[in-house]
Amino acid sequence: MTDEQTNPSASRRKTVLAATAAVVVLGAIGIFFVLPAETGIDPTGFGETSGLSEMANPQAGEFLERGRNRKGAFTPTATPPEAEPGKTDHWTFELHPYQEIELKYVLDKDAPITFAWRADGPLNFDMHAHPFAGGEALTESYAVDKADRQSGRYVAPFAGIHGWHWQNRTMNTVKLTLDASGKITGSKLLDGRGEKDRELMPEPQ
Secondary structure (H helix, E strand, O other): OOOOHHHHHHHHHHHHHHHHHHHHHHHHHHHHHHHHHHHHHOOOOHHHHHOOHHHHHHOOHHHHHHOOOOOEEEEEEOOOOOOOEEEEEEEEEEEOOOOOOEEEEEEOOOOOOEEEEEEEEEEEEEEEEEEOOOHHHHHHHEEEEEEEEEEEEEEEEOOEEEEEEEEEEOOOOOOEEEEEOOEEEEEEEOOOOOEEEEEOOOEEE
């Protein structure tokens, strides 16, 4: 007789250990490989160093190259710039661990805005835009980085949707604050539940 036949509890322990090991291996595969490749979420940093994160958006490189070739659209500044004549907007949002959000402004062609956003923790961000005519296939990215702030002046190269995608890739809640001013005709928020219009908000006094 085998050990399993003479000692059923030993057999059960082996089954449990094997099942536990399988779960651990599958979990590690998901964290190290599947999440970065499928969603861009990279809790260990392995996806970024291995290039797997780029697989979540295979067009990201194309969008960034297109934006870099666009002259005169985005001018970064070291400090928040002076307000641009027109409308103003003040927006705050708390991103929970691994949460993401997009805020976009509706701008006409050649409409200027100045902006400054800051966060109390590092955020992965993509400043980008796409035209009404042609849609997201013609997206241009002007800055893709990880930081806790960004400021500058932006002149819309086309009529369309212009703004930022932020993602909190930490285990801490991060508060984000954005101030903008200029020839803004509307604003939209995009999250996992879809897109919705939002009203511009004045900065509290």
